[in-house]
Amino acid sequence: xxxxxxxxxxxxxxxxxxxxxxxxxxxxxxxxxxxxxxxxxxxxxxxxxxxxxxxxxxxxxxxxxxxxxxxxxxxxxxxxxxxxxxxxxxxxxxxxxxxxxxxxxxxxxxxxxxxxxxxxxxxxxxxxxxxxxxxxxxxxxxxxxxxxxxxxxxxxxxxxxxxxxxxxxxxxxxxxxxxxxxxxxxxxxxxxxxxxxxxxxxxxxxxxxxxxxxxxxxxxxxxxxxxxxxxxxxxxxxxxxxxxxxxxxxxxxxxxxxxxxxxxxxxxxxxxxxxxxxxxxxxxxxxxxxxxxxxxxxxxxxxxxxxxxxxxxxxxxxxxxx
Amino acid sequence: xxxxxxxxxxxxxxxxxxxxxxxxxxxxxxxxxxxxxxxxxxxxxxxxxxxxxxxxxxxxxxxxxxxxxxxxxxxxxxxxxxxxxxxxxxxxxxxxxxxxxxxxxxxxxxxxxxxxxxxxxxxxxxxxxxxxxxxxxxxxxxxxxxxxxxxxxxxxxxxxxxxxxxxxxxxxxxxxxxxxxxxxxxxxxxxxxxxxxxxxxxxxxxxxxxxxxxxxxxxxxxxxxxxxxxxxxxxxxxxxxxxxxxxxxxxxxxxxxxxxxxxxxxxxxxxxxxxxxxxxxxxxxxxxxxxxxxxxxxxxxxxxxxxxxxxxxxxxxxxxxx
Numbered sequence: 001x002x003x004x005x006x007x008x009x010x011x012x013x014x015x016x017x018x019x020x021x022x023x024x025x026x027x028x029x030x031x032x033x034x035x036x037x038x039x040x041x042x043x044x045x046x047x048x049x050x051x052x053x054x055x056x057x058x059x060x061x062x063x064x065x066x067x068x069x070x071x072x073x074x075x076x077x078x079x080x081x082x083x084x085x086x087x088x089x090x091x092x093x094x095x096x097x098x099x100x101x102x103x104x105x106x107x108x109x110x111x112x113x114x115x116x117x118x119x120x121x122x123x124x125x126x127x128x129x130x131x132x133x134x135x136x137x138x139x140x141x142x143x144x145x146x147x148x149x150x151x152x153x154x155x156x157x158x159x160x161x162x163x164x165x166x167x168x169x170x171x172x173x174x175x176x177x178x179x180x181x182x183x184x185x186x187x188x189x190x191x192x193x194x195x196x197x198x199x200x201x202x203x204x205x206x207x208x209x210x211x212x213x214x215x216x217x218x219x220x221x222x223x224x225x226x227x228x229x230x231x232x233x234x235x236x237x238x239x240x241x242x243x244x245x246x247x248x249x250x251x252x253x254x255x256x257x258x259x260x261x262x263x264x265x266x267x268x269x270x271x272x273x274x275x276x277x278x279x280x281x282x283x284x285x286x287x288x289x290x291x292x293x294x295x296x297x298x299x300x301x302x303x304x305x306x307x308x309x310x311x312x313x314x315x316x317x318x319x320x321x322x
Numbered sequence: 323x324x325x326x327x328x329x330x331x332x333x334x335x336x337x338x339x340x341x342x343x344x345x346x347x348x349x350x351x352x353x354x355x356x357x358x359x360x361x362x363x364x365x366x367x368x369x370x371x372x373x374x375x376x377x378x379x380x381x382x383x384x385x386x387x388x389x390x391x392x393x394x395x396x397x398x399x400x401x402x403x404x405x406x407x408x409x410x411x412x413x414x415x416x417x418x419x420x421x422x423x424x425x426x427x428x429x430x431x432x433x434x435x436x437x438x439x440x441x442x443x444x445x446x447x448x449x450x451x452x453x454x455x456x457x458x459x460x461x462x463x464x465x466x467x468x469x470x471x472x473x474x475x476x477x478x479x480x481x482x483x484x485x486x487x488x489x490x491x492x493x494x495x496x497x498x499x500x501x502x503x504x505x506x507x508x509x510x511x512x513x514x515x516x517x518x519x520x521x522x523x524x525x526x527x528x529x530x531x532x533x534x535x536x537x538x539x540x541x542x543x544x545x546x547x548x549x550x551x552x553x554x555x556x557x558x559x560x561x562x563x564x565x566x567x568x569x570x571x572x573x574x575x576x577x578x579x580x581x582x583x584x585x586x587x588x589x590x591x592x593x594x595x596x597x598x599x600x601x602x603x604x605x606x607x608x609x610x611x612x613x614x615x616x617x618x619x620x621x622x623x624x625x626x627x628x629x630x631x632x633x634x635x636x637x638x639x640x641x642x643x644x
Contacts, residue, residue, distance in 0.1 A: 160482055161514075163506045170496040170505075177489050184485045192483075192566040196533050199567050206525025211518050244514040245521050 003129075006118040007136045009102050013077035015045045017099075019092035021083040022052040023293075026155025026190050029058045029067070031081040031104075031126040034148045037063065038130070038139045047071065051090030060189045061151050062144050071096045078102070082126035084110045084284050104129055106156075109275065109284050124164050127152025131172060143180025150181040151190065158240065159187045162288065163270060191237065197228040202236055204228075205253070209242065214313035215306065216248035219298060220255040231258075240289075243267035249313040250274060252305070260296040264305055271316050277308045325451075328440040329458045331424050335399035337367045339421075341414035343405040344374040345615075348477025348512050351380045351389070353403040353426075353448040356470045359385065360452070360461045369393065373412030382511045383473050384466050393418045400424070404448035406432045406606050426451055428478075431597065431606050446486050449474025453494060465502025472503040473512065480562065481509045484610065485592060513559065519550040524558055526550075527575070531564065536635035537628065538570035541620060542577040553580075562611075565589035571635040572596060574627070582618040586627055593638050599630045 010016070018036050020028040032048045039046035048067045058064060070090075071078075074097040083089050084107040093101075103114025106123040123129045127149045134141065134149075141149075153173060157165050160173065177183055194202070201224060209218045218238070225231070242251035251267040252274075264281070266274035266289070273287040283292025294301045332338070340358050342350040354370045361368035370389045380386060392412075393400075396419040405411050406429040415423075425436025428445040445451045449471045456463065456471075463471075475495060479487050482495065499505055516524070523546060531540045540560070547553070564573035573589040574596075586603070588596035588611070595609040605614025616623045 161506055161509045165505055167496050167500045170492060170499060174489050174492040174496060177492060183487055183492075184483055187483045193568055194566045196531075196538065196567045196569045199528065199531060199538075199564070203525055203528025203531060206521065206528060209518075209521060209525060216518065216521075242521070244516045245518050246515055247518045 002116055002118045003120070003132065003136070005116045006102055006104060007133060009077060009100065009116055010039065010079075010133065010137065011042075013039075013044060015075045016077045016079060017047055017049060017071040017075040017093065017096060018079045018081060019049040019051075019071070019083075019089050020081045021088035022050070022090040024050050024052055024054060024058065026058060026061075027125045027127050027152035028082045029054065029061050029064060030148055030150075030152025030155065031130045032067065033061060033063045034127055034130040034145065034152070035079065035081060035104075035133065036066075037145055037148065038134050038137060041139050042137060049092040051092040057189055057193060062148055070094060073097070075099050079104065080114060081105070081130075082107070086111075086113045088284070104133075107284065107286070109279065122164075124162065124169050125152040125156035127156070128169070128172065131176075141176065141179040146176040146179035146181035147186070150176040150183065151186055154183065154186045155190055159191055194236070195230070197230050198236060201225060201228050201230055202238060202241075205236070205238055211245065211247055212306075213310045214247075214249040215252065215309045216242045216245045216250075217252040217254070217306065217309070218242070219302070220253060221298065222256040222258060222260075225256075239265040239267045243269065250309050252309055254298060254302055254305075256296065256298050262294050262296050262298055262301050263291065264294065264301075265291045266309065268312070272312060274309070274312060277305070277312050280308060281305060324438055324440045325442070325454065325458070327438045328424055328426060329455060331399060331422065331438050332361065332401075332455070332459065333364075335361075335366060337397045338399045338401060339369055339371060339393040339397040339415065339418060340401045340403060341371040341373075341393070341405075341411050342403045343410035344372070344412040346372050346374055346376060346380065348380060348383075349447045349449050349474035350404045351376065351383050351386060352470055352472075352474025352477065353452045354389065355383060355385045356449055356452040356467065356474070357401065357403060357426075357455065358388075359467055359470065360456050360459060363461050364459060371414040373414040379511055379515060384470055392416060395419070397421050401426060402436060403427070403452075404429070408433075408435045410606070426455075429606065429608070431601060444486075446484065446491050447474040447478035449478070450491070450494065453498075463498065463501040468498040468501035468503035469508070472498040472505065473508055476505065476508045477512055480611075481513055516558070517552075519552050520558060523547060523550050523552055524560060524563075527558070527560055533567065533569055534628075535632040536569070536571040537574065537631045538564045538567045538572075539574040539576070539628065539631075540564070541624070542575065543620065544578040544580060544582075547578075561587040561589045565591065572631050574631055576620060576624055576627075578618065578620050584616050584618050584620055584623050585613065586616065586623075587613045588631065590634070594634060596631070596634060599627070599634050602630060603627060 020032040036048040100115040108121040110119040239253045255263045268274040275290040278290035281292040342354040358370040422437040430443040432441040561575045577585045590596040597612040600612035603614040
């Protein structure tokens, strides 16, 4: 438990580069901007980095436009947020002068790659850990900071729907809402916005849905997307929808990108683990929600991954800690 | 404000018949069983009634199996819960001896048909009002009562996603979770359970989705359902999904029942009102979520309702109180 070391490292730093992982989700951007704002309120120089494009829905988070792809020059502290291994940072810190690295994350799969590591899988989101840091550092919540941090908590809990939403998390959410954050507005932006074309794509993907050995799955091809004029941003939440099937224990969606690579989004019911399947194919995540990006073509990558998912649906989760 | 009168009427009664509306939703069953349990814990005789079948997902609420269709004999108090007019009770109280009627509801459209009326549209759910009654009557929350009441709050707020979820509501939810209710288990039962056949029906309905003048809509025919072996229980949440379309202000799903009647489920974005459209066609609800049941056939009922919905999508909401 190095929450105290994390606080000390941040308190002592003057010039800080903060980065989060590629293919950023709400928690990545929320914790990134949240910590940057907290450090600035303490009078420090702090710059946010993410070596990837932001999905449109995440650009609604205040200050998202200040994020750059990669840091340059010298900093006296580097901070990695919500990234389980250094490769997930892309080239965000590739051009920067050597400096101590503070690794803050809630993923149980975190490899502990920092100079100081604060990894707490009991946190529902890295943004929740940043909220604790705000308290530890004596930074008070205003409407903007509360909205930024609530985005990560809402994002990683699927809108307070995951089993790890304890009374403590609900009290934190209440505090953030009392400080002025809007829970329905965030849920609306993060989960309830799809283009009409995306809704039609959702329908087309459902037309090909299959259920095999406890695994419900479907495919979104490049052609399906392009016919509807849709880019490759995978915002359908289709795998979360598929796992609602009563007959399924695991759900997967294979989405073909423009470059032919295949994004695999996986979901599991409680007691089953897709994180280790994602990990085996170079990805990561949590037992109930994970993903990976694999080289195509679709017809070659589907059979081995499906086979691993069927095994996971048969075995259940053997690691009770996740 | 007759919360105090409601408390008095319940305190004085010894033998109480409690009823809720037909086509019951989670809040109907939650408030019905919740109040029945509270009265029994006070040593009173209390019986729950609902003159309709319960959808399978609502049978998971504790004590749901004790609900009967219609009351018989004599009671010294009748209570109507979550029903905006007496017709919504069906024949639940048709065979009962005359007695004072306590009308408890949070629908702004409530006609005030009781001897005592406690109608509070500021409540997110009638179950929330029953929670307040539990406090007023000095009945403490245990795990079972907390689970029963949380079901209604979760159900009517779409899992804490509606704009009326204030810090007060979040504090109440926290209390219920602290008392032992499981938020993720309720969300799972109420929103995340569909049969594989229902998921395929969802896909088929999306194949016919249309967007016209700000209204996104589709149809579920009897034939589509029957081909997939599905009954008429309308648990798809399809209209809630459709309102996620960025280009839409109003969403509607027309579902053909076995008897040829058509259930219309309507949703509106903030600032738009489908309750008055539903009301005009003999139904009811709230500005963002409403519904009605109309005689078929489909091809005759769709044009006038669609036309009213398009007008509502054009005008926005003129009544700011809803």
